[in-house]
Amino acid sequence: MKIVPITELRQRAADVIEAVGASDEPTVVLQRSRKAAYIVSPERFEHDQAELRTLRRALFMAEVREAEAEYASGDAREFADMEALLDDLRG
Structure with missing residues (x-):
């Protein structure tokens, strides 16, 4: 499972979402070193x-x-x- 800080998500949202769709693995979004969200593909x-x-x-x-x-x-x-x-x- 990939982990992405929220600042990186802000800067590279399209790349992160594309990677999630390609791998079918969830990505954890961290905010202040804590899990803030998961990004998963629609499928x-x-x-x-x-x-x-x-x-x-x-x-x-x-x-x-x-x-x-x-x-x-x-x-x-x-x-x-x-x-x-x-x-x-x-x-």
């Missing part, structure tokens, strides 16, 4: 976003299956039970 960004959506969907489905198994085993509470519990907690 990399879209790929990463699609992968993140897929992973989130898989996690959600795993949680749904876990909840269904809990309900099937009788360990889950009914909605009415939860309403009563919330009413008790509210006083």
